[in-house]
Amino acid sequence: MRRVAVIGVGCSKFGELWDMNFRDIVISAGIEALEDAGLEGKEIEAMYIGNMSGGRYLAQEHVAALIADYAGLAELHIPATRVEAGDASGGLALRMAYMAVASGVHDVVIAAGAEKVTDVGAETAMDILSSAADREWEVFCGANLPALFAMMARMHMDRFGTTEEDLARVSVKNHRNAVNNPKAQFRREISLEVALNSPYVAEPLRLFDCAPISDGAAVVILASEEVAREYTDTPVYISACCQASDYLALHSRRDVTTMDAVVHASRQAYKHAGIEPKDVDVAEVHDSFTIAEIIAYEDLGFTEKGKGAELIREGVTELNGEIPVNPSGGLKACGHAIGATGIRQAVEIVLQLRGDAGKRQVDAEKGLALNIGGTGATAVVTIFER
Amino acid sequence: MLPRFWRKIRYRYNLVGTYCENCRTYYYPPRNLCPKCRRKSKIKEVQLSGKGKVISYSIVHDAPENFKMMKPYVVALIQLDEGPIITSQLVCKPEEVRVGMRVRAVFRKYGEEGESGIIYYGTKFVPDS
Ligand SMILES: [Zn+2]
Numbered sequence: 001m002r003r004v005a006v007i008g009v010g011c012s013k014f015g016e017l018w019d020m021n022f023r024d025i026v027i028s029a030g031i032e033a034l035e036d037a038g039l040e041g042k043e044i045e046a047m048y049i050g051n052m053s054g055g056r057y058l059a060q061e062h063v064a065a066l067i068a069d070y071a072g073l074a075e076l077h078i079p080a081t082r083v084e085a086g087d088a089s090g091g092l093a094l095r096m097a098y099m100a101v102a103s104g105v106h107d108v109v110i111a112a113g114a115e116k117v118t119d120v121g122a123e124t125a126m127d128i129l130s131s132a133a134d135r136e137w138e139v140f141c142g143a144n145l146p147a148l149f150a151m152m153a154r155m156h157m158d159r160f161g162t163t164e165e166d167l168a169r170v171s172v173k174n175h176r177n178a179v180n181n182p183k184a185q186f187r188r189e190i191s192l193e194v195a196l197n198s199p200y201v202a203e204p205l206r207l208f209d210c211a212p213i214s215d216g217a218a219v220v221i222l223a224s225e226e227v228a229r230e231y232t233d234t235p236v237y238i239s240a241c242c243q244a245s246d247y248l249a250l251h252s253r254r255d256v257t258t259m260d261a262v263v264h265a266s267r268q269a270y271k272h273a274g275i276e277p278k279d280v281d282v283a284e285v286h287d288s289f290t291i292a293e294i295i296a297y298e299d300l301g302f303t304e305k306g307k308g309a310e311l312i313r314e315g316v317t318e319l320n321g322e323i324p325v326n327p328s329g330g331l332k333a334c335g336h337a338i339g340a341t342g343i344r345q346a347v348e349i350v351l352q353l354r355g356d357a358g359k360r361q362v363d364a365e366k367g368l369a370l371n372i373g374g375t376g377a378t379a380v381v382t383i384f385e386r
Numbered sequence: 387m388l389p390r391f392w393r394k395i396r397y398r399y400n401l402v403g404t405y406c407e408n409c410r411t412y413y414y415p416p417r418n419l420c421p422k423c424r425r426k427s428k429i430k431e432v433q434l435s436g437k438g439k440v441i442s443y444s445i446v447h448d449a450p451e452n453f454k455m456m457k458p459y460v461v462a463l464i465q466l467d468e469g470p471i472i473t474s475q476l477v478c479k480p481e482e483v484r485v486g487m488r489v490r491a492v493f494r495k496y497g498e499e500g501e502s503g504i505i506y507y508g509t510k511f512v513p514d515s
Contacts, residue, residue: 123451136394137473139450140508141473141474141510142449142456142459142475142496143444144450146444147444148473151442151463152442154444154485155441155463158442158485200447201446202444202445203447250473251463252471256441256442
């Protein structure tokens with residue numbers, strides 16, 4: 001296996017992008033990544049795209065060819081492949097691109113993620129996202145994604161004493177971080193009171209516990225170590241990119257308060273990268289709902305099972321804490337553009353490791369990104385180092 | 387959309403699950419393969435008792451389109467006495483529901499599909515005193 005470097009990153013604005021269509025959004029991220037890498041375009045040998053549901057959000061399938069086309073690559077005839085794992089689609093695209101370079105099949109590969117969700121109404125958007133859970137045995141009876149995460153939260157509270165205030169603190173932190181992220185959807189601080197007084201969506205989860213469903217795209221360009229040296233003196237390397245799966249439905253899992261896919265993917269990734277959880281200096285984790293971030297602290301091994309809430313209470317995961325988590329603002333405040341999220345997380349970690357994260361910069365040599373699908377039936381954990 | 391619900395009607399209406407004779411585990415929803423035994427699975431269909439207890443729940447306020455008429459409604463993870471955990475609606479007042487509460491299965495209307503107006507039925511649970 002060859003060492004894989006990230007030589008360029010790009011990201012569109014996240015949010016309700018009324019004036020941009022799917023193609024515009026992807027191209028804005030793509031151009032930024034090409035400029036960042038200093039590539040002309042013809043160097044690209046393959047492309048992987050994470051997109052959850054072009055079919056239902058846009059009535060447009062075959063989006064890999066579409067994106068390659070509008071990225072100006074049609075006459076290069078490169079292989080362009082869409083991958084899907086609910087809202088872990090972006091993480092999957094990254095892993096496919098990583099394997100293509102690591103294996104020696106290709107030298108320069110694009111991993112992209114994109115979703116345009118606001119052409120359908122908010123309720124339809126949530127229904128489509130909820131198809132990352134089990135349509136027939138969960139969603140059918142009214143247990144959409146918020147309700148499922150709510151039941152994880154309830155059990156975590158019952159067993160471990162996690163409180164609604166702990167959940168709200170995650171939201172407050174992520175909103176505070178997003179203030180300094182020009183790409184973020186919500187760039188304003190919120191108080192704990194505001195979060196705790198927002199209406200319930202699915203008890204015990206309130207409006208401020210739930211990430212928005214956003215438009216957005218993100219692109220990273222990967223290259224073999226040798227090729228990377230031609231383009232940059234400051235490459236960030238991917239030291240592991242591991243993926244795991246679990247029962248699709250929450251009710252079939254070994255434990256409702258643990259995402260075993262996250263446990264498996266992260267343990268493999270640490271082993272592959274030759275590091276331990278305590279070596280991670282900065283992380284982007286999948287906070288589609290605030291409880292997911294608290295559970296991620298535990299399942300990634302940042303603390304033991306049941307003690308996730310302590311990390312947020314004690315400020316360990318704040319921007320100036322021991323392990324800053326979601327310096328971008330996370331899915332909650334940067335926005336959750338479904339298939340784009342896994343790539344957007346990678347962009348943030350690369351910026352952090354290069355020292356290009358502006359006012360939200362933390363001091364870091366090793367970073368981790370966790371992207372999950374649905375309630376955790378897919379997890380992708382990627383470890384980066386400079 | 388419709389046929390996929392009809393196909394499983396037997397299991398939805400009557401709470402018919404499966405049992406692996408090799409490892410003596412009950413499954414609901416029914417499975418053709420036991421995830422513990424895989425090719426050694428010895429699966430047969432079984433009628434489940436429909437009795438169990440609530441292990442977690444949520445009161446849903448921001449309801450999906452086809453559940454608007456019911457909101458707020460209660461969804462729960464219910465552990466059946468045979469072992470498997472099932473996701474279902476609980477027919478009770480939101481303030482009544484508690485973790486550990488005993489419940490039993492009943493046959494109820496679930497919802498209507500927007501445009502076609504087809505009515506779906508299935509299993510829900512009620513408090514069992
Ligand atoms: Zn078995």
